[in-house]
Amino acid sequence: MNKHIVTTDDDPAIRKILQIMLKKEGYQVTPCKDGNELNDVLRTDGDSIDLVLLDIKMPGLSGFEVLELMQRSHPRIPIIMLTAFNDLDTGMKAIRAGASDYLAKPVRREALVECVGRVIHESESQRDEQVKKSQYLSYQKELEDGLQAALGSLKRATRATLEAFSETIEQKDAYTKGHCNRVRNMAVAMGKILNFSQDHLQIIEGGSLLHDIGKIGISEKILNKTTSLTEEEYEIIKMHPVSGERIISHIELFQPYRPIIRNHHERLDGTGYPDGIKGQAIPLDVRIVTLADAFDGMTSSRAYRAALPIEIAIEEIKLYSGTQFDPDLVNLFMDNEIYLL
Numbered sequence: 001m002n003k004h005i006v007t008t009d010d011d012p013a014i015r016k017i018l019q020i021m022l023k024k025e026g027y028q029v030t031p032c033k034d035g036n037e038l039n040d041v042l043r044t045d046g047d048s049i050d051l052v053l054l055d056i057k058m059p060g061l062s063g064f065e066v067l068e069l070m071q072r073s074h075p076r077i078p079i080i081m082l083t084a085f086n087d088l089d090t091g092m093k094a095i096r097a098g099a100s101d102y103l104a105k106p107v108r109r110e111a112l113v114e115c116v117g118r119v120i121h122e123s124e125s126q127r128d129e130q131v132k133k134s135q136y137l138s139y140q141k142e143l144e145d146g147l148q149a150a151l152g153s154l155k156r157a158t159r160a161t162l163e164a165f166s167e168t169i170e171q172k173d174a175y176t177k178g179h180c181n182r183v184r185n186m187a188v189a190m191g192k193i194l195n196f197s198q199d200h201l202q203i204i205e206g207g208s209l210l211h212d213i214g215k216i217g218i219s220e221k222i223l224n225k226t227t228s229l230t231e232e233e234y235e236i237i238k239m240h241p242v243s244g245e246r247i248i249s250h251i252e253l254f255q256p257y258r259p260i261i262r263n264h265h266e267r268l269d270g271t272g273y274p275d276g277i278k279g280q281a282i283p284l285d286v287r288i289v290t291l292a293d294a295f296d297g298m299t300s301s302r303a304y305r306a307a308l309p310i311e312i313a314i315e316e317i318k319l320y321s322g323t324q325f326d327p328d329l330v331n332l333f334m335d336n337e338i339y340l341l
């Protein structure tokens, strides 16, 4: 379809010349004598207009006033301003005000054809670009929504797997029923007080639930033994952090829990196992879970002993603050009564 150009000039001779020159190039032309007539065309036929040629000096609304109005009402339509001969300043002012270009009168045919063709082409390219951009944005939104949904389902699946694993550990060791869950609650509460991000809290949570996963490789006879362990049996028990790390080594999603699983029996003074690391070399997440694990271990019944009363367990934790446990975390644990969870 022919491109539709509206010319606006109060001089009938110029309107005629512009119409002849543009029609010769195959354009559909609607001549207007002033801003009011142009407004009428815009109202009735605005969608079909590809370009407006606008004289600056007109009776009634000036070209600049029409330009400003059109910027608000029809920002899509490009405008070429017609200026007096050699009036470069006005032309530049028109461009700054939002016109696509300007032509000096008297308009030469070649200049008109070149300018009109170029401005229409640029305007179409811009529109195509905007369409592509909005298509891209909606495609991106679709992808993000899909990804969000997949992530949600992955998170639910991970959580279900974590729960299943911790259930497995607890079923194996009858005396640790609810232990992983309680360690999780206390460790996450400490993480929240330390302003951990959601992702960080998730690591604390998963690590707490899985910290003893290595126990599934230990014989129930040893785990549930009611008498003292032999040295050999104790050595087997001590292998559970490393076995646990090996068990989860094939599950990519569980890799963030590795330090907690491997090192939750380290002690601040370096006398723990399996690596004997000490102080700040033990990651903070690990120190948190270690404290929660030890406290819950003391206050739960075990095959070989009854549960300690909370007050005694609190004293034990305080006693080993600085040697077994991080003293700052012990203070946090006591000050915030985490032991009541």
Ligand SMILES: [Fe+2]
Pocket: 211, 212, 240, 264, 265
């Ligand atoms: Fe353990």
